[in-house]
Amino acid sequence: MKKVVIYLRVSDQMQEEKDSLTKQEQQAIDYCKFKNYNIYKIIKEVGSGRKDDREGFIELENEIKKNTFDVLIFYELSRLARNTYVLHKLIHNMRQKKIQFESITESYLNSDSPTSKLMLSVLASQAEIESDMISKRVKNRMRHYTAEGYWVFQPPRGYRLENKILYIIEEEAEMVRDIYRDFLAGASYAELCRNYNTSNPGIKRILTNVAYIGKTKFGFEGKDKDTGKRVQNLPGEIFEGKHEPIIDLDIFNAVQEVIRHHTLKNMRITKTEYLLTGLIRHNNCTHRMYGKVNRAANYKYYQCSSCAFSMSLEKIESIVIDNLKEYSKGLKTLNNSRAKKMNRTNKLDKYFSKRKRIIEAYTDGHLPREEYLNAVQTINKKIKEIEDTEKQPEKVEVNTNYDKLIKIVKKFEELGLQEKKALLKMFIDEVIIVDRMTIEVVYKI
Missing domain, CATH: 3.90.1750.20 (Putative Large Serine Recombinase; Chain B, Domain 2)
Known part of the structure; x- marks a missing residue:
């Protein structure tokens, strides 16, 4: 008599589906009685079929590794998994252990024929597409309610x-x-x-x-x-x-x-030999690239922590440094507007500080609400007047004059490692590798 594991799953997306778990179980038990199978274990869970880290699925994988049963019984293929890679990996592991599988509702899968294998791939892809569509519908519905x-x-x-x-x-x-x-x-x-x-x-x-x-x-x-x-x-x-x-x-x-202000104040220059750590990322990836080294080939490079894209350290840093030197030459044209911008920034800082003190006085109970609201309204009006005089994005304040900065950039190679990194962070907001031929440097100043 063949020993079987029954795997049952319903989605956590649809609350009403949870009632069908009992019905699936009864149909699976009846199926095993009809086939004269010995039920070794029943695994039941509620969760998304896209995940392979769900508790019941991990339990099933462990049983496969131990080779404790002969046949896996499931209600339908989409209940087993809604991820094509995960499903094929599971089937591959079962075949290596000589474990068969049978679908209660999809009998055409229950053989090792080429047609069954084709249908398995088609249904796996269909289940993943359907899962993507369900996920998108749920997301759109959530956004609608939020809006x-x-x-x-x-x-x-x-x-x-x-x-x-x-x-x-x-x-x-x-x-x-x-x-x-x-x-x-x-x-x-x-x-x-x-x-x-x-x-x-x-x-x-x-x-x-x-x-x-x-x-x-x-x-x-x-x-x-x-x-x-x-x-x-x-x-x-x-x-x-x-x-x-x-x-x-x-x-x-x-x-x-x-x-x-806390974030800017606590920004540290990371202790690493890679100049662009914390600044560089690959195209649309959300995570930064980090420096790595192949010591056997004496080859240093940056690698994306999201997609594993990598590029030579020497090439990237050379391009960025040359770009910075060229860019710094244009800073001379900003000298005339700098005094005006700095004066505007100082005035804004003054009013921001004043507003903060008023808020502190109010929150500490030292200022009546009406007086607090009038004072904040007046300050906000002043801030708006200053900001309206120059409708341009606020730039990062540089406390050293431009001529000195330009001279430092010209002698970039003579600087120490930490000085180089500090200078890069002063000028550059981020470095984006669009592709191997295109690198975009986004400047703060």
Whole structure:
């Protein structure tokens, strides 16, 4: 009598499908009775068929490795997996162990004929395409709800979720307000973690979440469909929410300004021999490239951590340095506008600092709300007047005069490693390798 494993899965996308798990199980048991099979194990799970790291699927793979059974029984091929590569890999491993497979509803797969193998490939591809379409429909539906002001994710701290609308939990909301006040008062991330028993990423999420100013967001992070890894800092969208804000908009903006300054202040020059570490990326990949070395061939290169694209270190750095030298010559033409721009920047910094002090006074309870609102409104008006005088993107402030910078760039090869890297970070925002023939250097100044 053949020993069998029954594998059953339903999708986590459709709640109503979960009821079919019991029906699948009963049909599988009846099928085994009819075929006079001995049921060794039944594996059941709810999850996406695209993933190969789901608990039940891993259990099935382990049973295959141990070669503990003779036949795998499943309801239909798409229940086994919705990823062509994962499915073919699984079938290949079973064939190596002389394990057969049978589909309850697709009897034409239950042989080793060329026609069955062809149908297996066709159905596997069809299942993956269908999975992509389902995923796209779900994503579009979630974006639609988000654009309408609904919240379709887990509620952030300070809110409860009811019918896709956030409602304030006042006790938790007051803690969120305290976190914002403490941060503006100078508390570090570490202090906030200790005081509010929250992780560092948790504190950062609270301090940057637009939900607290009555907004909804979509698309800023997600999973790579091929690797399954979490991807952040994607281009997303922000919409007006149907819920009440917990944090005042001016306080939220002030916190974002402080975070931005913290980021710039704490930017470190990485201790590595590769000049472009942290600056270089490949085309549309979200992760930066990093330096590697083949010691046997004495060959150094940069490699993308997303797609594994690589390119010679010597070639890339030579192109970027030559580009920087050529670019620095044009900085002389900016001398006339520099004084005006610096004066504008200094005035803006002055008003930003003043607004921050007023916000701190208000959050500490030293300033009445009406007086606070009038003062902030006046400052915002002044800031807008200054910004309207020159409708150009703000440039990174350089504290050294251009002539000196140009001289330093000319003698780039004479600088030490850390000086070179500091100079590159001062001038360059990022280096994008479009292809092996095209390298784009994006400058800050």
